[in-house]
Amino acid sequence: MNRRKFFKNGSLFAIGSTFLNPFEGIAKELDFDTLKKNKKAKNIIVIVSDGMSHGTLNMADLYLNRKTGQGSNWLQLYKDNKVSRALMDMSSASSIVTDSAAASSSWGSGFRVKNGSLNIGVNGEEYLPIWQKFKKAGKMAGCVTTVPITHATPAGFCIASKSRNSQDSIAEMYLDLKFDVMMGGGNNYFASDSRKDKRDLYQEFLSKGFAVVKNKKEMFSCDNSKPILGVFYNDGLPYSKDRESSKELIEAIPTLAEMTKCAIDKMKHHPNGFVLQVEAGKVDWAAHGNDIAGLLYDQVAHDEAVKIAIDFAEKDKNTLVIITTDHGNANPGIIYGKDANDNFDSIHNYRQTNEWILNGIGQETRVSQMIERIEYANKTIIKEDDAKEILNFYSNIKLEEGLYNPRHLPFKVLADIQKKYNSVGWISMDHSADYSELAMYGPGSDLLKPFIKNTDLHYLMLKAAEIENNF
Incomplete structure (x- = not known):
């Protein structure tokens, strides 16, 4: 295709007579002779750290720098001037504070939808x-995540x-759409003994020609000629820090990087290319719980x-590689103080997450056992009064419905206690209206402006791949 003609005719955005092209004016601003030299994006990889506030990105870089002498791969791309960079307004149709469904749908559909809905x-x-548009255009398509693949x-x-x-x-x-790679957690939504209708979706995927894998060994040895469904845990996958502390989990559960490599290897030889979405979904869950070990180590996994x-x-x-987040959450950061350096460095010694700590406690737990459990998990000895404050919450715990923390465990209390020792503070336990950090590498990254709306990303991906939006 003549790339000059493609960008000039504007047919990519012909959705209707009333639709406003979000990239109106780009054709006039860009040097087409330069643009012609750039290849179109045959493949697109979108890597999302769900619920990543700016403070989370910052802390991960500091953590890695202070532990290894090298910062994060993400910020190294900035330091090496390898990427185009922007901020992205993630408002939904119903609020300036989005949820993950509306955020992902803005990229998925090119329209803002109400919180809680998906492309409606x-x-x-x-x-x-x-991803259905790219499939119709002949590309392979897939998703990998650390939360349920249905999330x-x-x-x-x-x-x-x-x-x-x-x-x-x-x-x-x-099952009906038959994407090429779908991997993450979510056994509860596929297994007959967990579904309300008792359907065995695993068997149905197998009957439609899928390779179904349920652990890391099966994932790496599966037949690449078939589409892959990989489900490795009942709900979200274990946090990276808890996984690292368990030989059993290390052997059974793949990391996000391992799933990403497997997905790329599966699709990279397709003649029409592929699209892949990669999500560090439990960064968001950790932020909801003010769980610094969950947050930091899963951001490093991202x-x-x-x-x-x-x-x-x-x-x-x-x-084209797109690196971003869908919204902020809890906005954590390192708090000023004379011991801030040493306190933050103490997180290097953490063995387990706060989720592990709190889910291992019950009404029968004694104060001394509470202190011992946190000392094991954090190498920190808390005071008796702090231990008693945590244990008070276990006298009347009841299981309730909810996406996050249905038992109402004292995550905030524990995080406030930890702040005395790790100097990490949090502003809330919920989403925030941050402008999202966005970086792009590869063909199509030239199209990125310094500030965009979330919906613009949908059209940018189509434009970078020279896929006309006429479905």
Whole structure:
């Protein structure tokens, strides 16, 4: 295709006579002779750290720098001037503070939708998600995540649903759509003994020609000629820090980087290219729990996946890598004080997350046992009064419905106690209206402006790959 003609004719954005092209004026501003020299994006990899506030990105870089002498792969791309960089307004149709479903749908559909919905417009319109568009254009498509594969962020690239909570139905939609790689957690939505309708979706995926894998060994040895469904845990995958502390989990559960490499290896030889969404979903869950070990080590796991994608793209020369987050959450940061350096460095010694600590406590736990458990997990000895404050919450704990912390465990109390020793503070336990950090490497990164709306990213991906939006 003549690239000059493609960008000039504007047919990419011909959705309707009333649609406003979000890139209006780009053709006039760019030097087309330069643009012609750049290859189109044959492949696109979108890497999302769900719920990553700026402070989370910052702390991961500081943590790695102080531990290893080298910072994060993400910020090294900035230091080496290898990427285009922008801020992105992530507002949804219903709020300046988005949830993950509306955020992912803005990229998936090119329209802002209400919080809680997936690619369903404010008046009930059903939009065709972007991974389906790429599939129709002949590319392979997949998602890998550390939360259920049916969760909001991967679903926003793949399907349309009135509710993000309809995860049983979303699993069924994946069966019909037959994406090439789908890996993460979410056994509860595929296994017959967990689903309300008792359908065995694993068997149904097998009957449709999928390779179904349930542990790391099976993932690496599976038949690459078949589409892959990999489900490695009942709900979200274990936090990276808890996984690192368990030989059993290390052997059974792949890291995000390992899933990313497997997905790329599966799709990289396809003649029409591939699109892949990679999500560090439990960064968001950790932020909801003010869980510094969960947050920091899963952000580092995200950063390892960034390296896998960039290393591939540097050799391939035809791959656009997009690195971003869908919203802020809890906005953590290192608090000023004379012991801030040493306190923050103490996190290097953490063995377990706060989720591990609090889920191992019950009404029968004694104060001395509480102190011993935190000393084991954090190498920190807390005071008796602090231990008693935590234990007071266990006298009347009841299981309730909810996405996060349904038992109402004292995550905030524990985080406030830890702040005395690690100097990490949090502003809340929920999403925030941060402008998202966005970086792009490879063909198509020239299209990125310094500040964009979330919906612009949908059209930028189509434009970078020279896929016309006429589905």
